[in-house]
Amino acid sequence: MTPLDKPLRREVQIGDETYTLTLDPEGLKLVLKGHRKGVDLRWADLVNGDAALAKALQASLAAP
Known part of the structure; x- marks a missing residue:
């Protein structure tokens, strides 16, 4: 398997x-x-299952 050691853009x-x-x-x-x-x-x-929490926090910080 190839390690992800640099950014990969698609x-x-x-x-x-x-x-x-x-x-x-x-x-x-x-x-x-x-x-x-x-x-x-x-x-x-x-x-860790914190993806939904992190997404909600980002949305609240981006709100005007």
Whole structure:
């Protein structure tokens, strides 16, 4: 198996929008193509079951 030691970027089409998915040793990030801000999810949060909590916290911090 190949270790994930540097960022791996792929484009993904979701509906009519194109996103960039970046996988790195810390986690994953999904960003609308051409933008900088997106959704971050750390691997530790995912395996600990804290992914939903982390997502809710990010959403609350991004709210105006």
